[in-house]
Structure formats: C-alpha cells, structure tokens
Amino acid sequence: MSRSKKYGRTWWGNAWVEALERIDYNTNRLPRGRAYANTGRVSAINLDENGRISAKVQGRRSKPYKVEIKLSPYHRPEKND
Numbered sequence: 767m768s769r770s771k772k773y774g775r776t777w778w779g780n781a782w783v784e785a786l787e788r789i790d791y792n793t794n795r796l797p798r799g800r801a802y803a804n805t806g807r808v809s810a811i812n813l814d815e816n817g818r819i820s821a822k823v824q825g826r827r828s829k830p831y832k833v834e835i836k837l838s839p840y841h842r843p844e845k846n847d
Contacts, residue, residue: 773800 772811774780776837790796802808807824814820 773803 810822819835826831
C-alpha cells in the first residue's frame with residue numbers, strides 16, 4: 767500500500783500502523799483518518815495516564831467531534847524462576 771506520508775517514526779510505530787492496515791483493510795477509516803491528518807483537521811491530541819488517546823477532528827460538520835481510543839496496558843510476561 768502506498769502512502770504519501772510516513773506515520774511511524776520507530777519500528778514499533780511502523781508495526782502499529784501495519785497492524786492497523788491489516789485489521790482495517792476493507793473500510794475507509796484509515797484512508798479517511800490519514801486525509802484528515804494530512805490536511806490539519808486533527809487537533810488537541812491527548813494521551814492520559816490510563817492509556818486513553820483523545821483528539822478533536824474537524825469533519826464535514828461545522829463543529830469538531832471527539833475521537834477516543836482506549837488501549838489496555840501492555841505488561842511484559844513475568845518470568846517464573
């Protein structure tokens with residue numbers, strides 16, 4: 767898949783974007799999100815201590831809407847010695 771802008775800055779960021787592309791292969795969400803990001807319509811991005819990412823997005827309507835993503839904490843497996 768060809769992209770005009772690279773979003774991942776690290777190997778982990780690139781892996782995250784590639785995983786999202788595999789999951790969201792048959793919808794328009796990622797292309798639409800990229801178009802919004804590339805044209806400056808995403809603002810007020812926030813990551814809180816609970817793993818919640820929120821942003822305001824200016825879509826087709828006059829008032830921006832809020833997008834929220836909740837991530838479960840990632841814990842390394844404990845080693846049993």
